[in-house]
Amino acid sequence: MTPQERISELTERLNYYNHQYYQNSVSEVDDFTFDQLLQELTDLEKQYPDLRRSDSPTARVGGTISKEFATVYHRFPMLSLGNTYSETELVEFDNRVRKGLRDAPYEYICELKFDGVALSLTYENGVLVQGATRGDGIRGDDITNNIRTIRTLPLRVGYNQQSHVDVPALFEVRGEGFLPLAEFERINKEREDIGEPLLANPRNAASGTFKQQDSAIVAQRRLDCYLYSFLSEPEVFQTHEESLIALKNWGFNVSPTWRKCADIRAVMMYINEWETKRFDLPLGTDGIVIKVNRYDQQRELGYTAKSPRWAIAFKYKALAASTTLNGIQYQVGRTGAVTPVAMLTPVLLAGTVVKRASLHNANEIERLGVRLHDTVFVEKGGEIIPKITGVDLNRRTDLSEPIQYPTTCPACGTPLVRKEGEAHFYCPNEKGCPPQRQARFEHFIQRRAMNIESLGEGKIQLLIERGLVQSPDDLYRLTNADLLGLEKAYADEETGKVRVVKFGQKTVDNILSAIERSKQQPFPNVLFALGIRYVGNTTAERLADYFGSMDALMNAPLETLANVPDVGPRIAQSVAAWFTDSDNVTFVEGLRAAGVQFASDRKIVEPEGEGLAGKTFLYTGTFANFSREELEAKIAANGGKLLSGISKKLNYLIVGENAGPSKLEKAQKLNVPTISEAEFMAMLEA
Numbered sequence: 001m002t003p004q005e006r007i008s009e010l011t012e013r014l015n016y017y018n019h020q021y022y023q024n025s026v027s028e029v030d031d032f033t034f035d036q037l038l039q040e041l042t043d044l045e046k047q048y049p050d051l052r053r054s055d056s057p058t059a060r061v062g063g064t065i066s067k068e069f070a071t072v073y074h075r076f077p078m079l080s081l082g083n084t085y086s087e088t089e090l091v092e093f094d095n096r097v098r099k100g101l102r103d104a105p106y107e108y109i110c111e112l113k114f115d116g117v118a119l120s121l122t123y124e125n126g127v128l129v130q131g132a133t134r135g136d137g138i139r140g141d142d143i144t145n146n147i148r149t150i151r152t153l154p155l156r157v158g159y160n161q162q163s164h165v166d167v168p169a170l171f172e173v174r175g176e177g178f179l180p181l182a183e184f185e186r187i188n189k190e191r192e193d194i195g196e197p198l199l200a201n202p203r204n205a206a207s208g209t210f211k212q213q214d215s216a217i218v219a220q221r222r223l224d225c226y227l228y229s230f231l232s233e234p235e236v237f238q239t240h241e242e243s244l245i246a247l248k249n250w251g252f253n254v255s256p257t258w259r260k261c262a263d264i265r266a267v268m269m270y271i272n273e274w275e276t277k278r279f280d281l282p283l284g285t286d287g288i289v290i291k292v293n294r295y296d297q298q299r300e301l302g303y304t305a306k307s308p309r310w311a312i313a314f315k316y317k318a319l320a321a322s323t324t325l326n327g328i329q330y331q332v333g334r335t336g337a338v339t340p341v342a343m344l345t346p347v348l349l350a351g352t353v354v355k356r357a358s359l360h361n362a363n364e365i366e367r368l369g370v371r372l373h374d375t376v377f378v379e380k381g382g383e384i385i386p387k388i389t390g391v392d393l394n395r396r397t398d399l400s401e402p403i404q405y406p407t408t409c410p411a412c413g414t415p416l417v418r419k420e421g422e423a424h425f426y427c428p429n430e431k432g433c434p435p436q437r438q439a440r441f442e443h444f445i446q447r448r449a450m451n452i453e454s455l456g457e458g459k460i461q462l463l464i465e466r467g468l469v470q471s472p473d474d475l476y477r478l479t480n481a482d483l484l485g486l487e488k489a490y491a492d493e494e495t496g497k498v499r500v501v502k503f504g505q506k507t508v509d510n511i512l513s514a515i516e517r518s519k520q521q522p523f524p525n526v527l528f529a530l531g532i533r534y535v536g537n538t539t540a541e542r543l544a545d546y547f548g549s550m551d552a553l554m555n556a557p558l559e560t561l562a563n564v565p566d567v568g569p570r571i572a573q574s575v576a577a578w579f580t581d582s583d584n585v586t587f588v589e590g591l592r593a594a595g596v597q598f599a600s601d602r603k604i605v606e607p608e609g610e611g612l613a614g615k616t617f618l619y620t621g622t623f624a625n626f627s628r629e630e631l632e633a634k635i636a637a638n639g640g641k642l643l644s645g646i647s648k649k650l651n652y653l654i655v656g657e658n659a660g661p662s663k664l665e666k667a668q669k670l671n672v673p674t675i676s677e678a679e680f681m682a683m684l685e686a
Ligand SMILES: NC(=O)c1ccc[n+]([C@@H]2O[C@H](COP(=O)([O-])OP(=O)(O)OC[C@H]3O[C@@H](n4cnc5c(N)ncnc54)[C@H](O)[C@@H]3O)[C@@H](O)[C@H]2O)c1
Pocket: 017, 018, 021, 022, 026, 027, 028, 029, 030, 031, 032, 034, 035, 061, 062, 079, 080, 081, 083, 111, 112, 113, 114, 115, 116, 117, 118, 119, 134, 175, 176, 228, 289, 313
């Protein structure tokens, strides 16, 4: 390959990875690989400056703006950071700084490098007026509504309980929006529970969430944000340190992990200290950022086209260990998905003993080419369970054996199936497969479902084993006599410790009263408890609000289901199919007989008039007189119909403040009339 060919290849590949990473929130390669390729391209361009392509990713911030949001221009460009993985290069950076400052004394501020999405927030007279993504560094996406859902972000600053503090009339703060690890795990647990594909990692999940069109969905994922930069004109502080302290005092969420370092040796100590300690933080981090403290010195050092010369990121190589793969455990989830889990010889990694690692699915095993008894590399990233990232082929011995992915369910022996386009194999024996049945009960008793959590995992297992319950509605027929005195000792699979499950009188009383109380759980919870694939809490609420009762829902034709806001054809199909299964119907009837709530006690829309009869509506943006729910209720109460997307069938698009430009554009293309909030209100009175 000639240098020209290699430069072209690298340019195109890196531009493609950037596009996937910034627009689609997908990492096709790991960051280390990406950074190595970028370094290779940078070196080649230096060697052959004439061959540098005009679309080279080496001199530009990687992202772009998208069509879905309004575009905003940054007052100050939002740049990238130079990065390095080596201490030698860090010393070279320090030498450049010293030279650039002509041997004047200087200090650094070290911060963790938070792994999320860069955000820019503008405050006018103390009020948050705009939030934007970095975009291409010059222009970003206006995602103010999504950013407003971050609870730790003050929407207004300048006052606090104790005192009035002066803030400049106009200023900008910057920080990293992120999904806390615990929140990431919670969301994935929920997604697994209702059979949705899992989010790949916290950074991409955060990036995808900030770009959601629907702020209500954003609000459900509790995003957070650490602020690390303050900008105003004229400058009010002399140093970065002063800014961080002021931000904290004004009520911004500043991570307390930063430290002032007198010299590069102190920086190295900070780096070493955080290499493993960072895994105790509530979010993913991939390195540290080193910044010259004084602003006048920052100005003196200046910028390249892509990044400041006064700062650099030191990235940690992912922490890896090598160990032996002893076996694979195949776990069956509630929806029948089979997940392989690697069982390892225990090994110390980032301060914890690792003996299990995730392997995701059959494709992953194939991609890695891993065999039983191989020596494998495990890495800890942002996630809690480490993953296997490769095989040490030099250490493969005659003992290694190919992994036979099971063709039948490890729990019930039913032949596994693979649905088109899905990575997982499934056990189709939904009714009889023990772990699926067990998981169906666990889903049913959740707090957000029927709230019978006094009945834990072990107790359910025992009830099933003794044949006391088959289907969750059987719980409602349990008596004191059935339960009292049941007992069993289990050896915990992982620890080997013996655990005793025992139903004493007090336990039985608790369980029976929780079961009784669960009959009062609201209808949306009951709907969620059924365990229909893709029907999470929110969808259950939407369905309950729309249909009002179990009977109306059961009898709804597919088209009606698909018209419910936020439902759409895939979920509609899943709901309709669920109710055609006779066992499911028996289950539902069992619940009805038990007396659980089969209708909403929420106010179902009461008719107010016929002013909107026969007309269809959709709205975008926010409104002065209505919340989203109120607006939807108003439409229904006056005989109108809410559509879930823009199509030729739509009669009116109601346009509020901060309307989504893509919706407006689409409406224009399809000649759908747009009306204002005032015009909508006038229609109500007509
Ligand atoms: N895997 C892939 O496919 C892929 C694709 C593109 C980019 N990437 C990764 O992204 C990197 C490039 O992204 P980039 O241009 O955003 O640079 P960067 O992420 O390396 O550094 C700049 C960013 O760091 C963030 N940051 C976190 N903590 C900070 C702090 N305390 N102070 C200041 N900034 C902080 C800010 O968001 C800032 O915009 C690459 O080096 C690569 O690792 C990966």
